[in-house]
Amino acid sequence: MPGSLSLERGLQVLEALRDSGMPIGVRDIARKLDLSAPAVQRLLNTLTERGYVEKDDATRRYRIGHGILTLARDVLHGDRLIRVAEPELATLAAEGFFNSFLGVRRGAAGLYLLGIQSKSPVVIRSSPGETMPLHATALGKALLIDLSEDTIHVILGDGPFETITPQTVNMPARLISQIRAARATGYTTAFDENIIGVLSVGAPVRDATGGVIGAISVAYPRSVGPEVVTAEIAEKVLAAAARISFGLGYCREDEQENRGSSDAA
16 A cells, blocks of 8 residues: 555544544444555554554443543644643633633634633533534634635535524624624624533734734633623633644735835835
């Protein structure tokens, strides 16, 4: 099996183990991937030797191994975006009932990189590597904030999108309308769209080029009451996103100067 094809098949095996949610056998994996059992067994043997897959000798079934955690740990510790964002998320979480999150876009989905729980009695779980719907979360919408309408259609399709709650925005026109409005304010919202009873506010994070490299959000239970004003929360989220962006080399003034020079030219 050529090297690149072998690598692709190995990744498919890992994805099959991830998606199964429980240990599975060689033949089950082979059926899922439409591969021969001997080919799958060879891949499993290699992955097991590396610690990325573990075998239960009693059942002869396989599951994701702890070696994957080493890779994930190195990413979390070495990623500059995470390093810069983590203290800002911690501050947001410490200020009240605001669970805070960092994520990036990968294709048609958002990917959580970091989540910090507040002292809120409502736990909003998100593990690094877990995906999120772009159309139903404030974080996801913030990741789309700079994209053109045509690009959003290409990424998400023509709809309807998955309806997660009765409040989910599931049609492209309405989502694009929300994102257009968010460009004016700088922040995005999702009210009961992903989880009933949970409100969230998000903002994009930019790198030195001014491009959106990720986004942050806070989510809080509706039960915290009317004393929580969305615009005030948005100010905190925007300020945190601005500090993270500055830490990544983004300077809004430089961008405006460059834009002015380009206009003059």
